[in-house]
Amino acid sequence: MDYLTWNNSIAAHFFKPEMAGSTVHLYVTEKLITDIGQARGVDFSDFIAAIKTGPPGVTRQGLCVKALQSRDNWQQRELDYPPYIAYLALFVLAAGIEGTFAAHSYYPRLRTLLGEEPTTGQYPSFNRMSELWEDLEKWSNQDKSGELGIFNSTSIGKRNHIGLPIAQTLLTEKERRALPAIFAAADLDPISYPAEGAIALLLAKHGCKQLRKRTLDLLKETRDSDELRQALLEWIIDELHDWDGTAELSDKKQVYGLLRLCCKLDSIAKRATLSLRCSTKHEFPEDDLLLFLEDNSSSFSCSEYSGVWSLPLISKSEGKTVAASEFDWLQGVKMRSADGKWCFKLPASPIRVFVKGDTEGLPGFVEVRQLPTQQPFYLAAHQECLELLTKWGELSCQGFEKLQITDGLPSGWHFFKVAAACSDELIKDKYPILAFSTNVRLELDGGIRRERGNKFFNFAPPKLILQAGSESIKLYCNNQLLDSTKSTGVCELPADIPAETKLLIEARNGEEIIRRCSLFLIENYSLPSEISAPQFDRFGNLLTGDNGSASVAGALVRGVDFPDFNFNTFLPIQGKQRIFYVGKEPGQIAICPAESLPTDWEPVWAISKGRHRGQAMFCGTNLAESQPSMSKCKNRKKMRAWKEILWHDRKIISPPDRSNLKPLWKQFQKEAERV
Known part of the structure; x- marks a missing residue:
């Protein structure tokens, strides 16, 4: 296997569609490398040989220098994965090697893997490997929007360049697979869980048979300042947060x-x-x-x-x-x-x-x-x-x-x-x-995703939840400070963010970035022409083959002619309540049930109004194209009615519930004031 085949095989093991939205840890063992190689008839030594050779086009000498050169303009080369992942896998592999090494000795382990004398001393340019870890984080979280998994370049210990690969080795694959059963035995819950100290005690008690001694010792450590312990607990809480409550006990x-x-x-x-x-x-x-x-x-x-x-x-x-x-x-x-x-x-x-x-x-x-x-x-x-x-x-x-x-x-x-x-x-x-939480967590809550990953529909963005014990930690969206208004730690995205925009969310303590994630808001989405999901008829029976009859697959319905949407049914009319449908130009107003909607304009607001109060609801088809626009209206009666419902009745009309619609509502009120 050449270098890129090894690189892509390792990358595909960790970054894959089923990991969408979940945290990826690059835990690499000799067994994993051996298993990947065996599928193609090669062994572990073939991986080491490929690492030493490097990817095609690399001209420089030295392990870390080759790794850095492989990153240059890699996204312009139409590669499926970053070409330096195999190097990062090697660094993680070295951090987990057992043997007669000093506890904090890293470079002798790495040299042993490469068949060199296990001497101390840093490899040339190893201190720049953090650039590759950060690039991998950017690729997985921003470029791919978490569709193949979310990777965080976490470092532990004072030697940051060594702490990066060590942070990937805190839990083995076997331990990760055992966590759901431990969570269940410890009465832990992914929705509401205790602070890190309590989680550590529960896992040490209920995981004594499934977790390694090294892991148990870290969990029993009482110093909150221990960076290894904090990193381990953060990893465990990520797993707990992603857990759906399913566990296998006694088969x-x-x-x-x-x-x-x-x-x-x-x-x-x-x-x-x-x-x-x-x-x-x-x-x-x-x-x-x-x-x-x-x-x-x-x-x-x-x-x-x-x-x-x-x-x-x-x-x-x-x-x-x-x-x-x-x-x-x-x-x-x-x-x-x-x-x-x-x-x-x-x-x-x-x-x-x-x-x-x-x-x-x-x-x-x-x-x-x-x-x-x-x-x-x-x-x-x-x-x-x-x-x-x-x-x-x-x-x-x-x-x-x-x-x-x-x-x-x-x-x-x-x-x-x-x-x-x-x-x-x-x-x-x-x-x-x-007990207060000691770790800082940044989570996306709610919203409607498009498929898996961190792509959300613009009309239903997620809320941001920041769990931090310090008031000095603030949340930013594309460098804009967010305000937590409803309850501490819960923020909403700014209402004026345009769709089709990548958003970088950062938790900062001053200039230091503590946590980050990214998401993408989309507005336009076309349904696929081919349906791969099972299709059912109107009675719920599975259809085999496409015979042109009516069928449904999720939200996609075929073979049915739908009537045009009737806005008169958008809000129920109760008693003497009326519905005012308001367009974006003065005079564009229809009052139901007395009037029917004209065909030459589209409503932006549906306003229900009774004897005392009313409620505004957005019913436009596109937020960006729903801005109010001034034009001359020959029908003075309609123009007065448009102004009355938007401006004169503003104190008895409740604004829309969603925060990203309130600025648009205020724009309409300002324009109505000028009419």
């Missing part, structure tokens, strides 16, 4: 999720109404789940609510929402479906943390498993915790207050309100759930 695949407490407070009545909801990243079944307690004493109906949430659990025997106070929160609760496929757990804990549920689309408050930073929260605590909890609350919190709740809590439990936690030092060791 049986099961789906795991959490039972989460939800709370509605009535401070006047001194009552807390607590229910249980299931949360899981796995898709809920179409039919309701019937869940049983482990002793089969009771059964509960679980119905999907939205996204990752179920409705509150219903008691099958009583036919009403089950009161969560009936369960033992100290010991935890486990429920399973009759076939054993589904399992939901309420982890045991003497302290429960609650935050506002509006960010999850839920009423009241919802339980989380990590101490929020710089925002209010509530606590439910068992009386065994009160002494230390009260001391911590008075010394380390703002607005720490015990609420007088006399109805709705289990016996021996108390409820507290906290304006903000300033420190976790007094309490995190005893109760890890009250």
